[in-house]
Structure formats: C-alpha cells, structure tokens
Amino acid sequence: MNGDQTKLLQEQVVSAAAEQQTLDIQAGNTKRFLGRSPQGEPLDLTTHQGILSYEPKELVITARSGTPLHEIEAALAEKGQMLPFDPPHFGAHATLGGTIAAGLSGPRRPYTGSARDFVLGTRVLNGRGEILRFGGEVMKNVAGYDVSRLMTGAMGTLGVILDISLKVLPIPASEITLAITSSAENALKQFNAWSGKPIPLSAAVCDGERAYIRLSGATTSVEAARHAIGGDMVDNSNTFWRKKMLEHQHAFFQGSGDLWRISVPSSTPSDSFPDKCLIDWGGALRWIRTDLQPQVLFQTAGELGGHATLFRGGDRQGQVFQPLPKTTMDLHQRLKLAFDPQRIFNPGRMYAEL
Amino acid sequence: MSLHSQQQTDSAQLKVDKTTLLSAFGKFLPSEAILFENEDLHPYECDGLSAYRQLPLIVVLPRTVDEVQQIMRLCHEHDVPVVARGTGTGLSGGALPLAKGVVLSLARLKSILEIDPVNRTARVQPGVRNLAISDAVKPDGLYYAPDPSSQIACTIGGNIAENSGGVHCLKYGLTVHNTLKLKVVTVEGELITIGSDALDSPGYDLLALMIGSEGMLGVVVEVTVKLLPLPERAQVVLAAFDDVEKAGTAVGEIIAAGIIPAGLEMMDGPAIQAAEDFVHAGYPTDAAAILLCEVDGSNQEVSEHILAVRELLQASGATEVRTANDEAERLRFWQGRKSAFPAVGRLSPDYYCMDGTIPRHRLPEVLKKTAELSRTYNLPVANVFHAGDGNMHPLILYNANNPGELERTEELGGKILELCVSVGGTITGEHGVGIEKINQMCFQFKPEELEQFRAVKRAFDPDELLNPGKGIPTPKRCSEYRALGSHQHPHDDEASS
Numbered sequence A: 001m002n003g004d005q006t007k008l009l010q011e012q013v014v015s016a017a018a019e020q021q022t023l024d025i026q027a028g029n030t031k032r033f034l035g036r037s038p039q040g041e042p043l044d045l046t047t048h049q050g051i052l053s054y055e056p057k058e059l060v061i062t063a064r065s066g067t068p069l070h071e072i073e074a075a076l077a078e079k080g081q082m083l084p085f086d087p088p089h090f091g092a093h094a095t096l097g098g099t100i101a102a103g104l105s106g107p108r109r110p111y112t113g114s115a116r117d118f119v120l121g122t123r124v125l126n127g128r129g130e131i132l133r134f135g136g137e138v139m140k141n142v143a144g145y146d147v148s149r150l151m152t153g154a155m156g157t158l159g160v161i162l163d164i165s166l167k168v169l170p171i172p173a174s175e176i177t178l179a180i181t182s183s184a185e186n187a188l189k190q191f192n193a194w195s196g197k198p199i200p201l202s203a204a205v206c207d208g209e210r211a212y213i214r215l216s217g218a219t220t221s222v223e224a225a226r227h228a229i230g231g232d233m234v235d236n237s238n239t240f241w242r243k244k245m246l247e248h249q250h251a252f253f254q255g256s257g258d259l260w261r262i263s264v265p266s267s268t269p270s271d272s273f274p275d276k277c278l279i280d281w282g283g284a285l286r287w288i289r290t291d292l293q294p295q296v297l298f299q300t301a302g303e304l305g306g307h308a309t310l311f312r313g314g315d316r317q318g319q320v321f322q323p324l325p326k327t328t329m330d331l332h333q334r335l336k337l338a339f340d341p342q343r344i345f346n347p348g349r350m351y352a353e354l
Numbered sequence B: 001m002s003l004h005s006q007q008q009t010d011s012a013q014l015k016v017d018k019t020t021l022l023s024a025f026g027k028f029l030p031s032e033a034i035l036f037e038n039e040d041l042h043p044y045e046c047d048g049l050s051a052y053r054q055l056p057l058i059v060v061l062p063r064t065v066d067e068v069q070q071i072m073r074l075c076h077e078h079d080v081p082v083v084a085r086g087t088g089t090g091l092s093g094g095a096l097p098l099a100k101g102v103v104l105s106l107a108r109l110k111s112i113l114e115i116d117p118v119n120r121t122a123r124v125q126p127g128v129r130n131l132a133i134s135d136a137v138k139p140d141g142l143y144y145a146p147d148p149s150s151q152i153a154c155t156i157g158g159n160i161a162e163n164s165g166g167v168h169c170l171k172y173g174l175t176v177h178n179t180l181k182l183k184v185v186t187v188e189g190e191l192i193t194i195g196s197d198a199l200d201s202p203g204y205d206l207l208a209l210m211i212g213s214e215g216m217l218g219v220v221v222e223v224t225v226k227l228l229p230l231p232e233r234a235q236v237v238l239a240a241f242d243d244v245e246k247a248g249t250a251v252g253e254i255i256a257a258g259i260i261p262a263g264l265e266m267m268d269g270p271a272i273q274a275a276e277d278f279v280h281a282g283y284p285t286d287a288a289a290i291l292l293c294e295v296d297g298s299n300q301e302v303s304e305h306i307l308a309v310r311e312l313l314q315a316s317g318a319t320e321v322r323t324a325n326d327e328a329e330r331l332r333f334w335q336g337r338k339s340a341f342p343a344v345g346r347l348s349p350d351y352y353c354m355d356g357t358i359p360r361h362r363l364p365e366v367l368k369k370t371a372e373l374s375r376t377y378n379l380p381v382a383n384v385f386h387a388g389d390g391n392m393h394p395l396i397l398y399n400a401n402n403p404g405e406l407e408r409t410e411e412l413g414g415k416i417l418e419l420c421v422s423v424g425g426t427i428t429g430e431h432g433v434g435i436e437k438i439n440q441m442c443f444q445f446k447p448e449e450l451e452q453f454r455a456v457k458r459a460f461d462p463d464e465l466l467n468p469g470k471g472i473p474t475p476k477r478c479s480e481y482r483a484l485g486s487h488q489h490p491h492d493d494e495a496s497s
C-alpha cells in the first residue's frame, strides 16, 4: 500500500515521543553506510510515496519522501528536465527523502548548485509529532527562517521529512565529455583557470593520470569550448559520470583503506594529502583512501579551510564528520532540541552529541 | 491603531538608563562613534519603508569586529535589545529602531578584505556595498551575481540578512546560493564562523539558516561570497504586449523551451509609463505590459538563444520585439527597470512596495484580483515583477497626508499578500517580513510552525535581544490579528496535531 502515510507516521512519532523511544528513520537504506551507526526502532518511510505535483513550466516538482529517486528522475527526463545537483543513488532503492537528508551532490555541483540549493520547501514532522510546512513551491521565499534547507543534510536528526519541493532545470541541449592526459597538479591548475572563464563546464575530475571534463549547454558554445580545451571525446560518457563517478564504481573506490570525502577550496594543492586521490568538483572535492587516523584528516582538512568526512569504512561508532568548535556544537545541540526535544530522531547518527 | 503604536508595545522596559549605557560605550568607542542626540538619531529613524518611524535610544558605529563584540557583550549584560543596520534600504522595516534599544550600524565596516581570483571568492566586511564587490573584481573577469536594484546603496550584510535577490536570480540564484562563509557575532558577543571556504561545511546548514534571518539570529561581521566569471556576452530583448496575460504566458513558454534567461522581468502599463518618463529608456508607453528577457553566455549561445526567444515572444502575441542594438541600449533597457520604484514614486507623494511571490501560472488570476482590489480601495497599483521567478512587486500609490489613506494602503497590501498565499505563494520573496508583514505571517503559517520558528530563534538568542518584534509574530499578536477578521489559515484543514 503506497501513498500518503502522514497520519500513520505522525502516530508513530507521537507515541515514540511519549515513550522516549528513539527512532531510526529508514527508507531505501542505500545510504545506511553514511554517518555514525544507526540506532533505535525503525521508522519506515518507503510506503510514503508519490509525486504530488510537477509543473515543468514552473521548474518545480513536489513529491513524498519515500518516492524512489529513479521515479523522480524518470518523470523529469520525460519532460526534458533533471535534478540539477546530480544526486548519487548508491543502490536501486534510493528515495527522495534519503537523498535530501543525506544532502549529497554529484560532479555537476560546483557549476549548478548543491542539493540544498534546489530545495524550495518541505513538510516535516518534528519531535513533538507536529506536521509543519516550510518554504513552498515558489523560487523565492523569505517568510520565516529557512528550515527546509536546514533539514537538508541533517541526516534525519531534526525531523522526519514528509514531502519535498525542488527546483529543477532543463537537461542541457548538448553535453560532451573530454579526456586529457594530465597530472593532478596540472589538472587543478587548468580546472581553476577554466572556472574563472565563461566556459560551460558541468564537471571536472582527475584520477591522477587523466582529467575528464564535461561541457553542457547550447550546442554552439559546447562546440566552441571543446576546441578551446582540446583532448579526446569520451564515448558513453554517461557510464563514466553516472556509474564510475556518481555511483563510485571507478576502480579508485574499490581499493583498500577507508574512503574519505574531503571538501576544500578548489585550488588546494594536490600534495596536501599523502595518499592516492581522486579529484572531483573541479578541485573542491578530494576523495582519498587511506589508513591514516581520523584526527590527522580532520586536522589537515580544517587547516586548509575545509572539512573531512569518513565516508566508508573505519569506526562507525567514532567521529565520522569533522569535529565542530565548542560554540558551534552548543548551537547545534540547542537547535536539535528546538526540533526534537526528546532526541528521538536518529540520535548520534551525525554527531554523538546530537 | 496607528502603525507607530503597534511597534512601541513590542519594546520592553530597560533595566539600565541611557547615561549608564553611554558611559559604558564610551569606555571602548570613540565619542564620534556614539550618537544619542535627537538630531543625530534622525537619519536612523526608519529604513526604506518610511511609513514606520522610531527614534532609537542610541546608535553605535563600530569600526572593528572587536568593537562589535564588545557592544554585544555590553548589551547582553544589560539586556538591551540591538537592531543591526546596513544602509537602511530595507523595504520591510527590518532595521526599524526600538525606542529602548540600540542601533548597531555596520556601515563603517566597509573593507574588501581579500579577493581570491583563483578560487573565485571575495572576503568582505558587512558594510561593503553590493555593487562595490562586482566593481572590485571586474579586473579579474569576475562578478558577484545577486544584483538587487538597490545595489549601489545596500550592504552585503543587509543582503545576507534579507537573502536579497535581483534581476539575475532566475539563472544565478539568490544571496543564499552565492555565499560561502560568514563570521557572526552572537548575542553574547562571541565570534563564530558559519560555512567554510569549501563548497559545503560540516554539521547543520547554519549558513542557510542565517541567510534571510533579518538580524534576528546574530550580527554578520564578515562575508565570503562566491564570484562568477563575467559572461562573454549579454543581450536583452524587449517585447511589448497589449495584454498582461499574454506576457505572462510568454514567460512560461520561454522556460518550457529549455532556456533559462539571465533575467526575465515584467512591467505593466503604469510602471512602463512612469519609468519612461523618469529615465527615457525607450519603452513603448502604449503597451499593457513589457517583458525584458536577457540571455547571457558565450557569443554563439547568446545568438542561438536570442533567436529562439524572439520567435517564442512573437508566437506568444507580442506586438513588438526589439533587441538592444548595443551595450548602451541594453543598459538603458535595464535602467528603466532598475529605476522602476523611484520612477513610480514620482507619480504620487508616497508608494508602498509589496513583495509577494506566486507560482508563475497563477499570474493572470492574481493580476486580475489585484486590479479588482485596487478599484475597491480606490488606490492605484503599478506592477513590476521578477516574472521569471514569480516575485511580484505591486506598488500601491497613496498620499500619507490624506487622513486614513496609509491605513487603507496597508489593508490593501495585506489583502494582496493574502491573495499570494492563497494561490500557493508567499508574502515575501526578497524584502523580508520585518515589522511590515508580521501580521501576514499569522496567515501564512500555523501556530505550530510559528512556534517552531520561535524555538529556532531561542536556540540563538534565548533572551530575544536581537531585533525583537520583527520577523516572527508573538502568539498574542496572531490571536489579535485572527480575531480581527476572516484570516483563516489556508492549511487549517490539514492533518495536524
């Protein structure tokens, strides 16, 4: 039975709050490996499904959080549109809610924006079991605090996301991928130089030997940029971006050692991290595999003006997200309690303190 | 009930007297940075929404972050409310002072601290004017995208507080999409960093929460913005329509064709006439509506899109389609749009600018009902909108010297906003709630939603010292407002607790 499960979910939250029972919010479970180990009674969102409205001319889609991500993407593709932030699925059963709660964005992110950039509104259940609506289906809305974007990437620790409205964009008229033999150092130099010019970049990665550059836009400008950049055209580029990069099927991700996601300013030198590195986001994201202690990675990333996440492997009971300064953590704790006074939602999933 | 007395009742009694406060400020601020005589306070009595005025107790004008921290510590210690202020161009009374409060002007913190052309960022102080950033980075071939019409005057700190937009936001996003990092002084006077130099940051998205929070969660003392490469070329098309509805349809057609214009603006007859009289932009003054559609990008892309846009506009029934011949004409076309508020302001002693946003396809209906309301209240309305993203700016023309006219204007404005909410929109797209739309918040949100906002506020500012009385209404205010009339919440029928 798929459809609107609001009532049922609300009842479950209200009774969990009354009994101080912690809840482990689940849907497709494709991102269960993320964050710290889940704990609590399962709260299942998979049957809370359905696209509620989709207006291609408005560039807006609204769907229930349990709606499969592939269903959303198919509905958009049918009208020549897409989710502009390139969300990874990490499995066949990925849902919209999990995608927004995890807040991950793919290779297109530096050029079009992140998951949170495209969130326009949400309907959520807070820890008191209240159904609240924030934002809406319009592009601009500054009435009240931006709670919808706050929910994005909060790993379900602030509330149960029921429905989500997203801004969508047209699929670019033309898209090509170029490959160039390049060291990491050289690729970073090039990526940053190109990003400062009006070139229709939509992805730029380097595995240390080759750089892959995707261009998207009007046919004429993609052609012009292709000549300016050079390199070889990559066939089946969709396999490269979708499977290898987005879904982590590139050989790099299969290696040994813990997988770290390091977000840094895009010009951060390639030798800032000791181990083998995969550069994404035109330099602003570095994937590394290493056996180094978390503390070392957190410290290095912090000193570079960014932050590190233990993405896969390692100790999932320990610190997996960059530690926060005390004042900031205090603020996080107060915010957590503002939404979830009994701390029933995904306790400890993000930080032990939350 | 007059507007002024409404505001007064929201400010609490102070536990400290003015003299004590002044001497405490004098310990770390030079005397010229402390204003307390009525004549010196006057320039601060209102923002761009001049219908609301209030002299503050004291204005302080710090020059350093350290001074801001000391001011906040002192005010916190004595429970003195603080209203942050940029250059006071806000249109919702967000920077309206409190009689028993301090205005903290950030206008003197106006240095561009660092430009990083490689990472395409600029680190600036909050008092830096919006346009000054783009001017400073132009030699590097970069610019800061959000461009409110007030960009010559408004500060980046004010932009952060309001999540300001501009004519280029359809393609390039609002302030929230173009900001990386903030330094914020908390109500206790502590300095915290929100966001990072990377594209995202750990923990909750406090950056999104701070942006648009109207000075109610913290004082912004440093901003790192993202910069974009200047497009190779930008070209604007002007299309005239004999019917506003046709213009509205044309907007949807352009977007459905897969083109995201850099700007897509609409003006109706009265606004066109006013702008033309004011800046001589070359607008067709007999049109019922004009659309300005700008496309930018590479040379080839612009040519390709201009052609497509022209065809779509013609097919949608435009009576005239004109492409700007050169850069000078392009800027003139925009000059007309960007001066629309002051231009309309010349038509009448006073004007009142609304800021509702609606799903675009409801535009014809909302325009029709707005015209009906305008007749009912016997007050002319000129319409200017960010058509691409459904953000409307109906401008109500009135004369505050006519007894009762301001109150009637306010009521009409409130009705227009409620109309926006009932078609699935919002009471404010970019100007903020401030004091102006505080009652309509009770219409747009349920009591539980407003209570959630208050809980967020308390997480940052438990004693409600930062811009109290703005943005989020008290339960008392909402129950009074609801008791006044049929202001039923549109979502009241929903499953709820």
Ligand SMILES: Cc1cc2nc3c(=O)[nH]c(=O)nc-3n(C[C@H](O)[C@H](O)[C@H](O)COP(=O)(O)OP(=O)(O)OC[C@H]3O[C@@H](n4cnc5c(N)ncnc54)[C@H](O)[C@@H]3O)c2cc1C
Binding pocket: B047, B048, B083, B084, B085, B086, B087, B088, B089, B090, B091, B093, B094, B095, B106, B126, B147, B148, B149, B150, B153, B154, B155, B156, B157, B158, B159, B160, B161, B162, B163, B164, B165, B166, B167, B214, B215, B216, B218, B219, B220, B221, B341, B342, B430, B431, B467
């Ligand atoms: C003619 C005209 C055209 C306009 N066009 C547009 C437009 O196209 N788009 C648009 O979005 N807006 C527009 N505005 C509105 C206004 O310019 C913006 O809201 C602007 O961001 C306000 O900046 P300011 O420096 O004047 O802020 P102020 O008016 O001084 O303050 C605005 C709010 O921000 C808070 N604040 C200011 N600085 C800080 C700080 N450092 N830390 C914390 N809080 C702070 C204040 O408390 C207040 O709540 C227009 C206004 C005018 C008069």
